[in-house]
Amino acid sequence: MNLATPTTDLLHHYHAALLEHHSMMTHPLHGLSDQLNKDFDVSKWPTTRHEEWKYTSLKALSQIEFSLEASSDSKKLKSYLESLPFYHTEAHHLVFVNGLFHSELSRLIPSEEKTVSSTYVHASLIPEQLAKVIGISCPAERDELRKLNNLVLHDGLSIQLPKGQTATQVYVYQLIDSEQPFAVHSRNLIHLAENAECKVVEHFAAFGNKSHWFNPTTEIQIDAHARLEYCLIQTQSDVGFFTGLSYLRQSDSSQLSHHTISTGGRLIRNNLDLILDGSHIESHMNGLYMLTNDTLVDNHTLVDHQRPHSNSNEFYKGIMDGKSCGVFNGKIFVRQAAQKTNAFQSNRNIVLSPDASVYTKPQLEIFADDVKCSHGATSGQLDEESIFYLRSRGLSHAQAKALLTKAFAGEIVERIPQPELRAYIEQQIDQRF
Amino acid sequence: MLSIHNLHASIEGKKILNGINLEVKAGEVHAIMGPNGSGKSTLASILAGREEFEVTEGSVDFTGKDLLELSPEDRAREGVFLAFQYPVEIPGVSTINFLKTAINQIREYKGEKPLDAGTFLKTMKEKMKLVEIDQSLLNRSLNEGFSGGEKKRNEIFQMAMLEPRLAILDETDSGLDIDALRIVANGVNKLKNPDNAIILVTHYQRLLDYIVPDHVHVLYKGRIVKSGGKELALELEEKGYDWIKTEQAEIA
Ligand SMILES: Nc1ncnc2c1ncn2[C@@H]1O[C@H](COP(=O)(O)OP(=O)(O)OP(=O)(O)O)[C@@H](O)[C@H]1O
């Protein structure tokens, strides 16, 4: 392709290799994915000249030579999983390694096979169900990253819950373990029919010192009166990249609690789109990012109130140390029909080091007149008065700071329903501060 | 125990303390009174180690150590305790949360073993009874949504837990109802012993009916302008500060 500039040469090669690879085999989602846009155009690769990518440069990512092959060490993965407190719980545990389902490390509940499984399994078991969800995020595909995902469609979580059913708690582990730089473009497809309910935790982690990249797309349809609890945990190292889109559509009286916890990585970009296509919807979005070194975390969220009488509540908190950078962009649309909307947004940041930075931007576009919307963003240091108070009781300066930082994070952590997960996140915080 | 000599202090170039001299011995109770803005809380803060104030002259000796050289935490570990006039609210941190760390830091400083969970709990229960404070309050975010009285009671509870050698109570009586005042005063009296000392900053004689001071001082414009026995407090209650202000004006 003549448009390719030297900085995107490697991406161009990567894409060409993917195309060749996929032309030689029949994809497990063949037939379901036909309408997805796979026309990746390297010349449209996001740069900081694009408003949506102003603070988040993908340059470093585009200069990695990703391999299509990966070999993993099951023993190492097993011992890692066993170190996670929630891996031992009675639940569905779906482990994906380098984009493929790992049956040995996974534990599924056979009686729920038709409701909770991997996307590839469901594609052959209940393709007509998947057809209803796959591609619902098309309107939100704003960039070339999604097209790569559409092309590759690595395996991911599928939940297809019929009316009134409740699934057992689901844990998903997306792992990369490779001796070469490797990328996973996983696809999760979730549909909760009327009055169905489930809780999902999706954990991302990678091993080794080679660059890795998670580029997942998650599509979720929540029908009337259904309830979903979704927690995303990103614990990558300083060679880890993450660019994901979670697209959720909610109908009347449905409930959502979504949490995004990021503890590390080199660059994390989360796009969370919430389409509130109904009345009396209750949506909560919480986020916590705790960053050190050169980590950049960019949360772009969008809440689209399309109909009257729904509530959305967004609460993101960041703790920035080292030279890290936190970006928050929160869009709220309230359409003309969406009278009596309550939309709340808050982004609070603590900057522990003079070299860390925060860019936060609320973006409210309100076309209805009878609505309650509020937003607030703060960024600052820990409260000196509180530090002095604790020191005057005998705590060291470091202890006082750690305690206050944990308390700041605690406000998000306490909203997570699973005790094992809270314990894990608290443990991550303890190691950090 | 505490010996303050010619202490001068300022903040942002503004002089607040203008040569304080004060001698406090073990077993004594001192009351410091004085009009609003005279520097009482400033003195208390400087003793606790608040860094915003600049000490421009003078010295403070605490049990043979140069107090002004110590960090706030080391002062606490040496046994200085300040019950704040306006205790801060700390969201997400409960009293129990930090008190265990505080006690163990103090113990470690003294070369003692950390308190085990059982003993901590037992001590806590005892001291809770002493100041009649509810466990639920100690589990809540510090001072967040506490009533004025609850804040003060919590300060005294912490004092009871930390067993300081020198306790400085900055207007702990303000905002307490009659019953709470009695409870807090009784608590303080039970904590009093020949080895520790208490400095009470107060505006009212009321508290001194319960905790009887050995010495009463009047702080005015950053200086102790009058000292006496407990009868001085009664005199102030009756006459106010005008006569002292006049006296000072005449001297100057
Ligand atoms: N951080 C500060 N910046 C500027 N001025 C200050 C600061 N802290 C105290 N002051 C000033 O120092 C003076 C003494 O204040 P301080 O709080 O010590 O008085 P106080 O005797 O405790 O009064 P009160 O009886 O009202 O509690 C006041 O004029 C006050 O405004």
Ligand SMILES: [Mg+2]
């Ligand atoms: Mg005062």
